[in-house]
Amino acid sequence: MMTLKRSAIILSMLLAACAHVPQQAGGPTENTEAQAESQVEPQAEAAEEKPLNLPKLQLSSQMLYDFLLSEVANQRGRPELATQGYLDLAKATRDPRVARRAAHLAIDARQMEKAVEAYSLWLELEPSSLQAKQTLATLLIGGGQLDVARPYLVSLLESYPNKVGHALMQIYPLLQRHPDKAEVFKLVGELAQPYPGVPEAHWVVAQAAEAAGKHALALDAVHQARALRPDWDMAVILEAQLLQKESPQLALVLLKKYLESYPDMVGVRQIYARTLMVQKQYPEARTEFQRLLERQPENAELAFAVALLSLELGELDRAEKELQQALVKGMKDEGTVYYYLGQLSEVKKNDEEALQNYRQVQDGEHVYAARLRAAYLIYKTGKLEEAREYLHQTVAQNNQQRVQLVMVESQLLREAKKLDAAYQILMQELEKLPNHPDLLYAAAMLADQIGNHEKFEQMMRKVIQIKPDHAQAYNALGYSLLDRNERVKEGMELVERASQLAPEDVAIIDSVGWGYYRLGDLPRSLEFLRRAYAVNPDPEIAAHLGEVLWMQGEKEQAKKIWNDAQKTHPENAVLQEAIKKFLP
DSSP states (O other): OOOHHHHHHHHHHHHHHHHOOOOOTTSHHHHHHHHHHTTOOHHHHHHHTSOOOOOOOOOOHHHHHHHHHHHHHHHTTOHHHHHHHHHHHHHHHOOHHHHHHHHHHHHHTTOHHHHHHHHHHHHHHOTTOHHHHHHHHHHHHHTTOHHHHHHHHHHHHHTOTTOHHHHHHHHHHHHTTSSOHHHHHHHHHHHHTTOTTOHHHHHHHHHHHHHTTOHHHHHHHHHHHHHHOTTOHHHHHHHHHHHHTTOHHHHHHHHHHHHHHOTTOHHHHHHHHHHHHHTTOHHHHHHHHHHHHHHSTTOHHHHHHHHHHHHHTTOHHHHHHHHHHHHHTTOSOHHHHHHHHHHHHHHTTOHHHHHHHHHTOOSSTTHHHHHHHHHHHHHHTTOHHHHHHHHHTSOOSSHHHHHHHHHHHHHHHHHTTOHHHHHHHHHHHHHHSTTOHHHHHHHHHHHHHTTOHHHHHHHHHHHHHHOTTOHHHHHHHHHHHHHTTSSHHHHHHHHHHHHHHOTTOHHHHHHHHHHHHHTTOHHHHHHHHHHHHHHOOOHHHHHHHHHHHHHTTOHHHHHHHHHHHHHHOTTOHHHHHHHHHHOO
């Protein structure tokens, strides 16, 4: 049997252990308490060091047994048993150190209800503990108990008379996760109300008001924050964000005026530059990014932003140099830079250089797109099979990408006039994904092109069944009937349905015009065909418009339209067929 003296020594050691218990790195205690403890100021830490009001314990063998049992449970990976054991002991002994140990163990065991109970007890036994107060408030907020958390939050703010603003800005991120934004706004307003001279108090009210849908109140609050502290960058950024919703131009004016007074505020200048870019004020945006780059000449991200704006402005040579500079400065996402270099090279019609750049895209979000472009450029050099193999080696991340790879391969075969092969690979993929609308549509179009009109109609109707709002499917099916001069009334109904779904689509406008021609309504046909041709002088639209003009007796005008189209599209089959029909 253990002697009383020996028991007292062990109990003393256990109580000391309760005061300093190392937490497991990365565990839930670290995540939960870190948020609250990050708010502790030096003065608060000093408050924690006040002498504890410890109870006078009369040791019993049962008490010692419960201590040992709880520790053994924790050591053997049963923190939930250890939590309950220490919580029972804390209630029995009224010792704040034991309550603290129970609180830490409860969080380790992810027993949030027990944690609230343990932290409440700890705070009851040690009212000066800001750590207990902060963590308890965090737990209550996380559990949605804003009303219960309110007095603890008020008490916390009172504990920081000189740093209330800082404390409020650390409390608000915890509150903003709560789904009831109106309740959060009410609570934030109550917390901030005693501190009208603190700019951060108005700032958090503005945040909460906007989240609660009270835009005018949010603007008013952020104005008060800026009035109290005119140089505060976070306040002007928030006000600009609020203004953007109703007037982006006012946001730009605000940021510009602020920077005139405080030109060294880099964060605000970045926001200003991005806002200019979003508003498509590209020259001004580039100027601002350039200023930022002059301050941080080794910043590759800024160099890349400048390059993209030059690209947007069509200054290709400058953009190319700036993209190269982004690489030299150590742009982390090199793949993105090479992708844009590839795009730039294509615009400059340097396919060989573009292919080299696309091949450099080894990782990042543009890998897949770069490989598709590379495959097409390989095909353009006359290496169809190499291009197909390159596509086969491209890894698809999902069904949509896999379908796209097959469709690109089919398109290459189609351009190479290998229509049957192009059709077959689509049909093979349809065996795996029989209801994929994009596959069905592409396969149907090829079926129509190779003369399998029955299969074309079957698949196109399936597309419409799967996607009743697929305007292009209605148009393709209707136009096919109109072009073959079969079931004209039905074809017209289909293209008119397509027009209802996509009234501004030029191809559909052309189809409707062609439908009126088949129905013999030449004036109505011309109305639609002229409208389509004005938007896009496509050779097929030119063929249709010319034919209707010819049939209406305006032969010279028809010839002019055909001749103009021939200059830019001399090999277009539909155009050539129309011309031969009337000018053999």
